[in-house]
Amino acid sequence: MTQEVSIPSTWRTTAPRYRLIGSKCSTCGELFFPPRNACLSCLMPTKNGFKFSGFGDVLSYTVIHAAPAGFQKEIPYIVGLVELEEGPRVTAQIVDIDPEDMVLSLQVQTTFRRYAAPPNSKSVITYGYKFIPRF
Ligand SMILES: [Zn+2]
Numbered sequence: 001m002t003q004e005v006s007i008p009s010t011w012r013t014t015a016p017r018y019r020l021i022g023s024k025c026s027t028c029g030e031l032f033f034p035p036r037n038a039c040l041s042c043l044m045p046t047k048n049g050f051k052f053s054g055f056g057d058v059l060s061y062t063v064i065h066a067a068p069a070g071f072q073k074e075i076p077y078i079v080g081l082v083e084l085e086e087g088p089r090v091t092a093q094i095v096d097i098d099p100e101d102m103v104l105s106l107q108v109q110t111t112f113r114r115y116a117a118p119p120n121s122k123s124v125i126t127y128g129y130k131f132i133p134r135f
Helices: 007-019
Strands: 021-025 046-051 055-064 077-084 089-094 107-114 127-133
Touching: 007 127, 055 089, 089 107
Parallel strands: 089 127
Antiparallel strands: 021 046, 055 077, 055 107, 077 089, 107 127
């Protein structure tokens, strides 16, 4: 759900954002997405490069009817809080399902999609993960 990102920021975060790569605490094993340098539980350093499966369950969701710039063509659309099967929770758009068919605890998996239409021709088109129903 990131828009208006700077080009350096886009390059720096491209791989983790595209591939759902986080970090794992070297001491207690807690997992983080997006990746963190230090563990939130024990404050010890984490190791980057943990690849999440991309599977999870929808804990909560909302249907967006009044969209920010770049998303107007997509309304109504769903934004959900997804708990990955490894534990971390992420907020992302849920696509390929009608809002009226959406249910809590829906099993989902990540997919790679464009985030939003660029506001103008000089903008960077940003891509990243969204979730689709798991089949
Ligand atoms: Zn830890």
